[in-house]
Amino acid sequence: MKNKIAVFGCGWLGLPLATTLQKQGYKINGSTTTKDKLTLLEQQSINSFLVDLNDNDFTTQLDAFLSNVDVLIINIPPRMKTGDTSSYLTKMKLVHKHSKLANVKKVIFVSSTSVYGDLNGEITEKTTPKPLTSAAKQLVAIEQLFLNDTGLKTAIIRFGGLIGNGRHPIFHLAKKDEVNNGNYPINLIDITDCISIIGLIIEKNYWNEIFNAVYPYYPSKEEYYTQIANTKGLKPPVFTHNKSNSGKKVISYNLISVKFYNFVTSV
Incomplete structure (x- = not known):
């Protein structure tokens, strides 16, 4: 019998991820912050749970969500309604604590290439992160929280900019008159590969590792x-160039050169 997987955050990525894993034979617990989405998850044969980090009693909701779960996929972005820049990290520490209490053995944490900040040149998983924003600093702290726990098997995925399924940065950029750093390279990944990579980690037991995930x-x-x-028939913005910096090129070294992963969808 395949493991029970908890997908924490069934949004743009989490919902199609949950349905894909469910079709592959896994039992899935899925969380959402909206009551309207509970029915949608149930229609996909996903056990639905209302878990909102902004609720004062969210750990009670969390405990039910994590019951009898083998693999926890944390797909919650560092955005909190409270405006407290440290609240995301605080809540994730509680998620870590309660996953241990629930005897969860394996965790996939969805992180971001934003942890590399304004580093220049080719970036691999061996590059030391240099986060600049509060969100990126919290991501690094949470990565270390899970990786340093020897009682857990953890995989960290640092996704580049997410596209696909109706989502693309151009829709936002086209509304701007001017966009900075036009000479910087893109670092993007399609949702199809996001789902494929997460499934690969679970299937192949690629634990206690960090993966950059950017289409080459x-x-x-x-x-x-x-x-x-x-x-797309949109007006291209005007781009300015950064003469002192050429930007970062995030290399998916572990996926491509070590695991020999072949990306499914171009950007």
Whole structure:
């Protein structure tokens, strides 16, 4: 019998991830912060739970969600309604504590290439993160929280910019008059590969590792987004260049060169 997997956060990525894993034979617990979505999850044969980090009693909801779970996939972005810049980390410490109490053995934490900040040049998993924003600093702290727990098997996935299923940065950029750092390379990944990579980690037991996850295609932002804007019938923004910095190129070294993963969908 396949493991029971808890997908913590069934939004843009989490819902199709949960349905894909469910079709592969896994029993799935899925969480949402809205009551309306509970029925949608149940229609997909997913055990639905209302778990909102902003609720004062969210750990009670969390305990039910984590009951008899083998693998926990944390797919909650560092955005909190309270405005407290440290609240996300505080809540994730409680998630870690209660996952231990529930005897969860394996955790996949969905992180971001934002942890590398404004580093320049080629970036691999061996590159030391240099987060600049509060959100990125909290992501690094949470990565270490789970990785340093020898009682857990943990995988960290640092996704690049997420596209697919109706989502693309060009829709936001096209509304701007000017976009900075047009000479920087893109670091993007399609949702199809996001789901495939998470499934691969579970299937192959790739634990206690960090994975950069970016499609290996790095044209400049100006070149790429101008082309995409023209394809979609949008007005391309004007791009400025950073003369002192060439930007970061995030290499999915562990996935491509070590695990020999073949990306499914181009960007």
